[in-house]
Amino acid sequence: MNKQIPMHKLFVVIFMLAQITTAYSSEWVVRDAEIMGTTIHTEVWHQDERIAQQVADLVIQTMHEVNQSMSPYIETSELSLVNKNAATEVLPVTDELYAVIDHALHYSQMTNGAFDVTFASVGYLYDYRNAVRPTKSDIQQQLQGVNYKHIVLDANRKTIHFKQPQVRIDLGGIAKGYAVDLAITRAQEHGVERIFVSAGGDTRILGDREGRPWVIGIRHPLNREKVIAKIPLVNEALSTSGDYERYFDEDGVRYHHIIDPKTGDSARKVHSVTILGPTAMDTDALSTSVFVLGAREGLKLLESLEAIEGIIVDNEANLLFSSGLQNIE
Ligand code: ADP
Numbered sequence: 383m384n385k386q387i388p389m390h391k392l393f394v395v396i397f398m399l400a401q402i403t404t405a406y407s408s409e410w411v412v413r414d415a416e417i418m419g420t421t422i423h424t425e426v427w428h429q430d431e432r433i434a435q436q437v438a439d440l441v442i443q444t445m446h447e448v449n450q451s452m453s454p455y456i457e458t459s460e461l462s463l464v465n466k467n468a469a470t471e472v473l474p475v476t477d478e479l480y481a482v483i484d485h486a487l488h489y490s491q492m493t494n495g496a497f498d499v500t501f502a503s504v505g506y507l508y509d510y511r512n513a514v515r516p517t518k519s520d521i522q523q524q525l526q527g528v529n530y531k532h533i534v535l536d537a538n539r540k541t542i543h544f545k546q547p548q549v550r551i552d553l554g555g556i557a558k559g560y561a562v563d564l565a566i567t568r569a570q571e572h573g574v575e576r577i578f579v580s581a582g583g584d585t586r587i588l589g590d591r592e593g594r595p596w597v598i599g600i601r602h603p604l605n606r607e608k609v610i611a612k613i614p615l616v617n618e619a620l621s622t623s624g625d626y627e628r629y630f631d632e633d634g635v636r637y638h639h640i641i642d643p644k645t646g647d648s649a650r651k652v653h654s655v656t657i658l659g660p661t662a663m664d665t666d667a668l669s670t671s672v673f674v675l676g677a678r679e680g681l682k683l684l685e686s687l688e689a690i691e692g693i694i695v696d697n698e699a700n701l702l703f704s705s706g707l708q709n710i711e
C-alpha cells in the first residue's frame with residue numbers, strides 16, 4: 383500500500399508547523415515606568431511584535447491618563463477639581479471618574495464603610511515620608527468629613543456633590559486597579575490575548591506564558607525574603623495591600639497608609655491582604671476593604687463573594703486562606 387500522505391493533509395501539517403514557528407518566533411515585549419507613585423510593569427505578547435510594542439506603549443499611556451485625571455496631587459486633575467468645588471456646586475464629571483467613584487461607593491455599602499474614599503478628609507493630614515501625623519483633636523475635627531454618605535451622585539446627569547464642606551476624596555485604594563483593567567481592555571481591543579500588567583500591588587493577567595500559567599509569589603509582610611505562597615494564574619487579577627508600603631514607626635506603633643474611616647487612625651488588625659478575582663478594580667478595592675475589616679470579618683466577606691479568594695496575614699503573623707485556596711500552600 384502506498385503510505386504517501388494525501389496532499390491536503392500535508393498542507394495542513396505544514397500550515398500548522400508554520401503557525402507554531404511564528405507563534406514562538408516573536409518576543410515578549412517588556413516595559414517599566416514610574417507612574418501613580420508606583421512601578422508599572424507590563425509584558426505583552428503578540429504574533430506580530432509591532433502590535434505588542436504598540437500595546438506596551440498603550441499600557442503606559444493609559445496609566446498616565448488615569449493619573450492625570452484621578453491623582454489628588456495634580457492640581458489640574460479632575461479629582462482635584464471635584465475636591466475643590468463639589469461642596470459648593472453640583473459638578474458634572476466624566477463618565478470615567480463617575481464610574482470609579484460609583485464603584486467605590488458600592489464597596490463602601492458592601493463593607494459598611496470600611497472602604498471609604500472620603501477617608502482622605504483626615505488621610506491628607508498624614509505625611510508618611512516625613513513621619514508626620516495629625517493630633518487626636520485634628521483627627522476628631524476632620525472625621526466629620528469622613529463618610530461616603532456625604533457623596534451624592536446623580537446617575538442621569540452624571541454629577542457629583544458633597545453634602546459636607548470638609549469632604550475630600552482619594553482614589554488610591556481603587557484607581558490603580560481601574561487603570562490596570564482599562565489597559566487590559568485596550569490590549570484586547572488590539573487583539574492581544576497574552577499580557578501581564580501590574581501597577582504596584584495590583585496585577586492582572588490575560589492568557590498564559592507559552593502554555594504555562596504565570597506563577598506569582600506572595601511575600602511575607604514581616605520577612606520580605608520569604609514567599610508565603612506561589613499561585614499559578616491564568617486570566618486573573620490579584621491585589622495586595624500591606625502595612626509595609628508607606629509607613630513610619632513611632633514608639634513601637636506603625637502609622638501607615640490604610641486608614642480605618644471610623645477612627646482616622648491606621649488600620650491595625652492585619653499586616654497584609656492578597657485578593658484574587660476576575661478584575662483588578664475589584665481585587666484592589668477588596669484588598670483595602672479586607673485590610674480595614676480584619677481577618678474575621680474580612681474572610682466572612684470573601685466567602686460571600688463569587689469568584690473571589692484571599693490570603694491574609696493577621697497581626698499575630700497567622701496565615702489565613704479563604705476556602706477556595708486552602709490547598710494551595
Ligand atoms: P497601594 O497599592 O497603594 O498600597 P492599597 O490597595 O493597599 O494600595 O490601598 C491603599 C490606598 O488606599 C492608600 O494609599 C489610600 O490612598 C487609600 N485608602 C486608605 N484607607 C482607605 C479606606 N479606608 N478606604 C478606601 N481607600 C483607602
Ligand code: MG
Pocket residue numbers: 555556621622623665666667668669670671
Ligand atoms: Mg487595594
